[in-house]
Amino acid sequence: MCRIAGYVGDSREDLEKLVDGLRWASRNDTTSGKLxxxxxxxxxxxxxxxxxxxxxxxxxxxxxxxxxxxxRGKIYxxxxxxxASPGYKAEEKSSHPFFGETKDSFVYFAHNGSLDDEVLRRLxxxxxxxxxxxxxxxxxxQIGIFPxxxxxxxxxxxxxxxxxxxxxxxxxxxxxxxxxxxYAKDGTDRDMTKYYQILRQDMDGGKAAxxxxxxxxxxxxKSLGRDGLIPLSQx
Numbered sequence: 001m002c003r004i005a006g007y008v009g010d011s012r013e014d015l016e017k018l019v020d021g022l023r024w025a026s027r028n029d030t031t032s033g034k035l036x037x038x039x040x041x042x043x044x045x046x047x048x049x050x051x052x053x054x055x056x057x058x059x060x061x062x063x064x065x066x067x068x069x070x071x072r073g074k075i076y077x078x079x080x081x082x083x084a085s086p087g088y089k090a091e092e093k094s095s096h097p098f099f100g101e102t103k104d105s106f107v108y109f110a111h112n113g114s115l116d117d118e119v120l121r122r123l124x125x126x127x128x129x130x131x132x133x134x135x136x137x138x139x140x141x142q143i144g145i146f147p148x149x150x151x152x153x154x155x156x157x158x159x160x161x162x163x164x165x166x167x168x169x170x171x172x173x174x175x176x177x178x179x180x181x182x183y184a185k186d187g188t189d190r191d192m193t194k195y196y197q198i199l200r201q202d203m204d205g206g207k208a209a210x211x212x213x214x215x216x217x218x219x220x221x222k223s224l225g226r227d228g229l230i231p232l233s234q235x
Contacts, residue, residue, distance in 0.1 A: 001083040002112040006165040006177045009206010025213035026081040032195040040084040041095035045108035049073035056095040078165040080110035098137045106169045109137040113161030149229040158186035161196040177232040179209040
C-alpha cells in the first residue's frame, strides 16, 4: 500500500511538481474511503546526462528535507512513498526503489501492492527478511523484466495489485521508465480499483504516471489505456 510516480521528459520543474504531488498524496490519501498515510519511508531514482542517482530513507517524505539530485537534459525518474504491509517494518533497506543489474542494464524497481512472499522466496531461493517487493525484483532480474512483469500477476494477493515502475538504463546506451497497473479484484464487495489505479498525464516538458491520489490535488491524470508493462515515453 504505497504511492508512486514516474517521469520521462526534459523539465526539472515537472519532476519537482511530482515530488510535491507525492508528498501531498502520501499524507492525504482517501481514495480507499478512509485516510491512509504512507509514512514508512520513501525514495527515488533519477537518470539524466549527469548520470544515475538514487536515494532511500525510512523517513516519511512529508517529514524529509532532502533535495533532489541535480539533473541535466533528458530526465528519467521513479518515485515511491511506502506504507509498510502488516508484519513488515519501516526500514531504509525496505524503502523503494531497489537497484540491481543484468548483463545488459542497470535497473531500479518500485512496486505498489502485496505479493505472496513465501512463493517468491522459493522462486528466488532467497532467505532472510527481504520484503515481497524486493523478492519480486530479484525474480525480475533472474528471468527478465517483461517476463517477470507478466508472471508476477500470479502471485498478487487477493484485492491487491502489481503496480510497477521500472527504470532501465541500458549499458549500450538509452533508458526508459516502464509502468504497469494490475489490480486483482477478489470477488467481494470491497472494490479498491480507484485506490490502486495508475494514471498518466502529459506535463509541460514530458510524460508522467502516478497513483490516483495525485488527482485529488491539482493533477489531472487519465487512464493508462493499455495493459501490460508500458514504456512511459509512449503513453
